[in-house]
Amino acid sequence: MTYWLAIETSTRNCSVAVFSDFECLAIREDAHPERYTHAEVLHAFAQEVLNEAQVSWSQLSAIAVGDGPGSFTGLRIGVAAAKGYAFALGIPLVAVPVMEILHAYWQINGRDEEHCISLIDARRMESYTQIFGSQSQAVQPLIIESDIFTHLTGSIALVGDAADKYRPVLNDERFAFYQVFPSARFMAHPAFSRIKTANFVDVAYHTPNYGKEFIAGKPKQV
Secondary structure, three states: OOEEEEEEOOOOEEEEEEEEOOEEEEEEEEEOOOOOOHHHHHHHHHHHHHHHHOOOHHHEEEEEEEOOOOOHHHHHHHHHHHHHHHHHHOOOEEEEOHHHHHHHHHHHHOOOOOEEEEEEEOOOOEEEEEEEOOOOOOOEEEEOOOOOOOOOOOOEEEEEOOHHHHOOOOOOOOEEEEEOOOOHHHOHHHHHHHHHOOOOEOOOOOOOOOOOOOEOOOOOOO
């Protein structure tokens, strides 16, 4: 078995979990409604989950971290901590796109919708989106509009902390809304698959995907 630590801090939810292969042994998370508490709680959470799982730091084989897009503050704190742990322990680091973490949540909790659209809130009426399904596409920053997903057919799951922002403009019954924060608890498959295939990032030079400038318009058809 492989013990590894997962850290996800791309939104207001700060979460840390310890895994044995694909199994989550312990998790701590906190989503403060008004401010980021990541710097205050992250390191304590890491020690707490290891204590609960009865796993020592020396038993860890890898560190996994949510890699954005998302909050600059949250990502900076989480990635810095993950890099610090990996460097100090001499173990590899894997970086997991936040959109894949939300997709992993839907794979567990979804209701067989034909498409999954991962959504990360970027404030105002903006979000980062990524479509998973028959018309998959890369992460794209977009302004929220009523006709934004008209190029997709069939049922659609909108998953992430920006899902509820779409309710007023997407009142079609084919849309299902899963308002959820990214969390370390959903990182099992996207992270451990990278660990098994040695898909690591450079501990010294890796930087997270903070996002990019927003553009108005609909996603391009694939």
